[in-house]
Amino acid sequence: MMSDYTLLIRGIIEQMETIIGPVAMAQARQVEGLEIGKKIAIKGDPQKAIHDLLDRYKSLMGPVAITIAKKGAKQVLEKNPGLKVPAELR
16 A cells, blocks of 8 residues: 555656656656656655655746646645645645
8 A cells, every 4th residue: 555655746746747748757766765667665754755856846847846746746635634745735
């Protein structure tokens, strides 16, 4: 079973893919602490992985990346309001 953080990251990546296609996955693969293959695995601090993933997308797309990421994270955050995530995702 995937952790809530893994579900959150998957939601963000999938939402980004709808906008920027395969570039979203390519960027995610470059985030230290994320292992992306058929499944997504977090090695280390999930909060840092989320932060670094958002930074990659922001450097690529600017502030609109956060709006897209919020959409991808929304469902997981609604079910798990106690998850510790970067403030900009709230």
